[in-house]
């Protein structure tokens with residue numbers, strides 16, 4: 686039996702077509718079912734539904750053989766879990782694509798703050814990405830860890846800036862924020878437990894190849 690870890694929402698929705706291309710149907714949706722283990726049309730493949738940020742944890746420590754996670758989530762996870770030792774990242778699936786950016790309230794002089802070497806407060810869920818980015822720029826920042834709704838922080842005086850995911854820019858616009866620097870482009874990756882890859886190679890490798898084939902068309 687192989688176990689695939691997915692999060693509900695965009696990753697599940699965007700993975701279903703890749704599974705279909707690999708000849709696998711998912712008969713139940715996590716949106717309508719409360720089940721955390723979903724069967725598939727392949728009796729040897731099941732899907733477990735976990736939080737997006739828990740997918741690498743399940744895969745690294747063997748709760749799932751493979752999974753799909755955003756590059757953002759992987760960087761944050763690896764920073765706290767021994768560089769993701771035992772996690773193999775064989776395919777960029779090009780799904781859930783977006784960017785991680787710095788944003789500030791409309792009117793905040795970010796360029797001036799950078800020039801002056803001012804110390805700014807940055808709210809983010811992505812502390813490893815932010816620490817590395819501002820460190821590389823030589824900027825001193827106070828990072829405030831949040832778990833969601835980062836856009837609110839500058840509006841209530843909790844922070845001067847945020848580091849968050851931007852796709853259409855609609856969330857920033859709705860909250861009177863502007864993107865001032867792109868840190869990196871992100872997309873979701875297939876991740877595989879290295880021990881599973883050895884022990885279940887005959888079952889896993891064809892699925893990895895099918896995912897790669899589905900992406901490359």
Ligand SMILES: Nc1ncnc2c1ncn2[C@@H]1O[C@H](COP(=O)(O)OP(=O)(O)OP(=O)(O)O)[C@@H](O)[C@H]1O
Nearest residue numbers: 694695736737738755756757758781782783850852
């Ligand atoms: N607006 C977006 N457009 C495209 N991709 C996105 C967007 N927001 C996030 N993503 C990508 O999709 C992944 C999953 O996002 P999702 O919103 O499902 O989980 P989350 O709410 O960030 O995680 P958690 O539930 O663990 O807090 C993110 O890690 C990121 O890689």
Ligand SMILES: O=P(O)(O)OC[C@H]1O[C@H](OP(=O)(O)OP(=O)(O)O)[C@H](O)[C@@H]1O
Nearest residue numbers: 833834849850851852853854855856857
């Ligand atoms: O530029 P946009 O297209 O507006 O997308 C950006 C938003 O998308 C993500 O939130 P998401 O919609 O996933 O909400 P959630 O993570 O709070 O569920 C991210 O945290 C931003 O808030």
